[in-house]
Amino acid sequence: MSRQSQTEVAVLGALSVEPMSGYAARRAITETLGHFWSESFGQIYPTLARLEADGLVTPDSAGRTSGSTYRLTAAGRRRLADLLREPIPSAPPRNGTLLRLFFGAHLGPEACADVVHEARDRALTSLATMKAIRFEVESDPDPNAVYWLITVSAGEHAARAQLAWAEESLAMLAGLPD
Amino acid sequence: MSRQSQTEVAVLGALSVEPMSGYAARRAITETLGHFWSESFGQIYPTLARLEADGLVTPDSAGRTSGSTYRLTAAGRRRLADLLREPIPSAPPRNGTLLRLFFGAHLGPEACADVVHEARDRALTSLATMKAIRFEVESDPDPNAVYWLITVSAGEHAARAQLAWAEESLAMLAGLPD
DNA sequence: TATGTCATGTAACTGGTTACATGATTGC
DNA sequence: GCAATCATGTAACCAGTTACATGACATA
Helix, strand or coil: CCHHHHHHHHHHHHHHHCCECHHHHHHHHHHHCCCCCCCCHHHHHHHHHHHHHCCCEEECCCCCCCCCCEEECHHHHHHHHHHHHCCCCCCCCCCHHHHHHHCHHHCCHHHHHHHHHHHHHHHHHHHHHHHHHHHHHHCCCCCCHHHHHHHHHHHHHHHHHHHHHHHHHHHHHHCCCC | CCCHHHHHHHHHHHHHHCCECHHHHHHHHHHHCCCCCCCCHHHHHHHHHHHHHCCCEEECCCCCCCCCCEEECHHHHHHHHHHHHCCCCCCCCCCHHHHHHHCHHHCCHHHHHHHHHHHHHHHHHHHHHHHHHHHHHHCCCCCCHHHHHHHHHHHHHHHHHHHHHHHHHHHHHHCCCC
8 A cells, every 4th residue: 555545544534434624634633643643734635636536535515614525425435444454554663762872872871861851751741642532532432432442552552661661761871971 | 953864863873883885884774773763775875975075974995895985074973963962853653553443443343453463463573673682782792782772672662562552452352243 | 803713725845765777796 | 607795876756744825704
């Protein structure tokens, strides 16, 4: 699957929940998939136009206030299911924090500790976000909530791991001579 | 810091260990930074040319067998230290596995379990790789090994977290009706 | 009437991969 | 002499962001 169709998955997925505009789709993606996915307008609008040309989404006149609302067609729903079944394209790893720490000798223990501290703070923030999302999802009677909880759980595990790693690394750095 | 200079960090970093060719730099990056960084030839050669034009690296005639070997200049070493101190550009999150699981209702529990299984296998492979790297680094008397171990530890924590999440998620999926 | 939010779209740019072309050197 | 590896480089393409231009609608 090309990278492109990953954006298609996100947009089709958003519209599978309920019909909405491109603007709303973007908001929905950043709000509910935000901790593991992102899309910009520059991707969403061209994608939406292509999906419409392919007959996968169609303008939904009902309930419009301003601008256009799109909804999935039957073909669109099939396509979403197909795309979800395709192999996951692997993104080459690029972790700026670890790149810095690997060459930490050029930085010195204190500057490295700063880098780790920042990673630790990001993990703490993430953990708080996950807690809030989990609370929301758990009080949602939607039967799909199980799937959402699985993604939340992934965020929690990753954040807790990063936290533990940061504490451990700070201890290691503290034992180093300047 | 622009994304571009992240590649500069990787290349300057590789050359800071010892002088080498672009080809060797790429191999060094995939072999020793492979679990958290990647560069392609299409990036390395233009970067190397730019670094040379900026006087940060210089051809090193000594010890050449074929092709050209580069080494850091004093300015290059300073530049590396500066770049390492710059804020880490954040990459927008894009996790294909979680994107699929979030819309898992369109897939069904079994197909979702397959997705999780793949993630679990990747984590296991990663854990084995980390074990091998840790063994190598721990038997290396280099004083910088502490920094390398910190990056290895990050990989281990992340892999173990993914493993725990996968087991937990498989259990959740198993309890779901088709 | 001014402000903020909703909304759409595009152009320029960036960072990056992939595929290809080319050739030198090494070892069997 | 042949195959593998070392080595350099570029062109085409791709996904994606950012910045900008534009304007409708609601409301204070």
